[in-house]
Amino acid sequence: MSGPRTVVPHRRRTHLVLALVSVAALLAGLAAWFGTPSSGSGDTLPPAGALPADAATGAVPGGACAPTATLVPPCGAWWGAYVPHDRNGSLQGAVHAFEEKIGRRLDLLYTYHDMSDSELDGQLLTPDEQVLGRDRMLMLAWESTVWREPRHAGWTEDQLGWAKVASGAYDREIIDPQARRVKAYGKRVFLSFDQEVDARVGDAGTPEEYVAAYRHLHERFEELGVDNVVWVWTVSGYLGAGALFERLYPGDDYVDWIGMDQYNYFTCHRTTDWKEFDRSQRPAYDWLRTRISAEKPLMFAEFATVPDPADPDRQRAWYEGIPEAVRTMPRAKALVHWNRAVPGEGCDLTVNGGPGLEGYRTAGQDDYFKQPVPGR
Numbered sequence: 001m002s003g004p005r006t007v008v009p010h011r012r013r014t015h016l017v018l019a020l021v022s023v024a025a026l027l028a029g030l031a032a033w034f035g036t037p038s039s040g041s042g043d044t045l046p047p048a049g050a051l052p053a054d055a056a057t058g059a060v061p062g063g064a065c066a067p068t069a070t071l072v073p074p075c076g077a078w079w080g081a082y083v084p085h086d087r088n089g090s091l092q093g094a095v096h097a098f099e100e101k102i103g104r105r106l107d108l109l110y111t112y113h114d115m116s117d118s119e120l121d122g123q124l125l126t127p128d129e130q131v132l133g134r135d136r137m138l139m140l141a142w143e144s145t146v147w148r149e150p151r152h153a154g155w156t157e158d159q160l161g162w163a164k165v166a167s168g169a170y171d172r173e174i175i176d177p178q179a180r181r182v183k184a185y186g187k188r189v190f191l192s193f194d195q196e197v198d199a200r201v202g203d204a205g206t207p208e209e210y211v212a213a214y215r216h217l218h219e220r221f222e223e224l225g226v227d228n229v230v231w232v233w234t235v236s237g238y239l240g241a242g243a244l245f246e247r248l249y250p251g252d253d254y255v256d257w258i259g260m261d262q263y264n265y266f267t268c269h270r271t272t273d274w275k276e277f278d279r280s281q282r283p284a285y286d287w288l289r290t291r292i293s294a295e296k297p298l299m300f301a302e303f304a305t306v307p308d309p310a311d312p313d314r315q316r317a318w319y320e321g322i323p324e325a326v327r328t329m330p331r332a333k334a335l336v337h338w339n340r341a342v343p344g345e346g347c348d349l350t351v352n353g354g355p356g357l358e359g360y361r362t363a364g365q366d367d368y369f370k371q372p373v374p375g376r
Helices: 010-033 091-102 126-133 163-169 172-187 205-223 239-248 278-289 314-322 323-325 354-364
Strands: 078-082 108-113 137-142 145-148 157-159 190-195 229-235 257-261 298-302 330-337
Touching: 078 137, 078 354, 091 126, 108 126, 108 145, 126 137, 145 330, 157 229, 163 205, 172 190, 172 205, 190 205, 205 239, 229 239, 229 298, 239 278, 257 278, 278 298, 278 323, 278 354, 323 330
Parallel strands: 078 108, 078 330, 108 137, 137 190, 190 229, 229 257, 257 298, 298 330
Antiparallel strands: 145 157
């Protein structure tokens, strides 16, 4: 994953000063809107490796639309995204650039980590995440693997194994230090352990071993007094694996949200069937509510569409149809766009420009996705 004075005459100098003041005011306004760090606001990067300070940035919203203790927005849904780091390694720069394109601040920022001991990939709540988390909610996807390349660039990894995680073998070295970081952060975060878990069965272990590992992680955090985690259990949403979903579910006492990752791949992965947003999401949404839990909120933890090479406007319409469709799926309480191309021809899932960006930008302006984001 990767993303990163000359002397003038008095009259000209006066005009230049006035122009610079105007530009500074404009930049300050943009900074306030997009959350860009400024030297006077305290939005500086914490030292690398440092335990995060309490990240509370404001009062908990009140009123009928105030989020619940598990961050469920009663009056709409969160608008989020996974955004790769810049080429220079900056997550802040990448997120601010993306937000400028889409014309709004993200409610929820989705990031991925392995279980190495490296500051780059294995450290929950990196300095960039801590700064971005002051004005946004964070969703931390934690994988029981060690990535072979920084930022998971080549998609290669080594499994630690669910049985060993469940046994406590990694508690002292890996799990406990990260749990303490989350506790020190103070603000509530979403945490997903091995998202798309159905695709990991076999390589990482059995469904029963996964359930044991998930429960151990949950219980270990509780033992360490970490009470600011909202627990997310995420499957692919591919219903051919439905029998696995039921075996992999850790139980209502361990899960706050159910996540699913469904796409309109179309040309990607040799598929040819174009699925509008509703048809790409509703089958798994309905199945999970019927077979796993009708009460838990659902998160479309990754979603996107590739373009149709024969009809560029089709991608715009796909995104523009989201607000109407999601209102008919009232337990879908967070939508997180995957803004990264995946390996394979015709697999560009990004909305970095063109009709896709136009449609996504329009969808994100809908009032359904303008909910009060908690500061704690």
